[in-house]
Amino acid sequence: MEMKVSPALVLCVSVTVHLALPQHQLRPLPSDHLPVPDLEEDPNPAFEPGERDLLPHFLRRKLGGSFDPLYSSIGPPTRGNGSEVTQEGIGVTGPMPREFQELNLAELKVGPKTQRRVRRWLWSYTRCSVQRVWKDLGVRFWPRYLKEGRCGYERSCSLPEGMFCKPIESASVSLLRWHCRGSRGLKSCAWIRARYPVISRCGCAC
Numbered sequence: 001m002e003m004k005v006s007p008a009l010v011l012c013v014s015v016t017v018h019l020a021l022p023q024h025q026l027r028p029l030p031s032d033h034l035p036v037p038d039l040e041e042d043p044n045p046a047f048e049p050g051e052r053d054l055l056p057h058f059l060r061r062k063l064g065g066s067f068d069p070l071y072s073s074i075g076p077p078t079r080g081n082g083s084e085v086t087q088e089g090i091g092v093t094g095p096m097p098r099e100f101q102e103l104n105l106a107e108l109k110v111g112p113k114t115q116r117r118v119r120r121w122l123w124s125y126t127r128c129s130v131q132r133v134w135k136d137l138g139v140r141f142w143p144r145y146l147k148e149g150r151c152g153y154e155r156s157c158s159l160p161e162g163m164f165c166k167p168i169e170s171a172s173v174s175l176l177r178w179h180c181r182g183s184r185g186l187k188s189c190a191w192i193r194a195r196y197p198v199i200s201r202c203g204c205a206c
Helices: 056-066 112-126
Strands: 086-088 130-136 145-151 164-182 187-205
Touching: 056 164, 056 187, 130 187, 145 164
Parallel strands: 145 187
Antiparallel strands: 086 130, 130 145, 164 187
């Protein structure tokens, strides 16, 4: 499920996974930061799944139709199967958004053709792409590898400067999370379903 905002408002509201202590009893909680930061896992291997818990056919059946090969990978992604960093939304193809078409450029004192070029340049300059990169979530997630989105923060996307590319839409990817209850001596562990949020669209915002 995606959350959407009006392009005119460019309001940044996002949901992510925040994990609370103790570390071997982590459960998703609401937060306002995307992409999800690296999780601080309990290093004790007693809280990790064993070989019998990592059988692919068992986990595929448990996740069912929610498995999304576009955003998740069972094994380490390699060049040629989607491991490359990709950029979405860089070009300015398609119809120009209404807010750029309605820009009043009369003060430039140039012809209609030049005004169209200026509008197209402004559209390109303020457009924010989504960078797709693979992230290793560790053995306590399945599928272990997730393709998450990031927004570019290298430069301002507004004129005058002051606004930057930030997440304005997110989508959730269904995964399995290894979850343990109790102490080391009396613990109970099992795979539970989790929805991991990823950035699906970036926009220019303050």
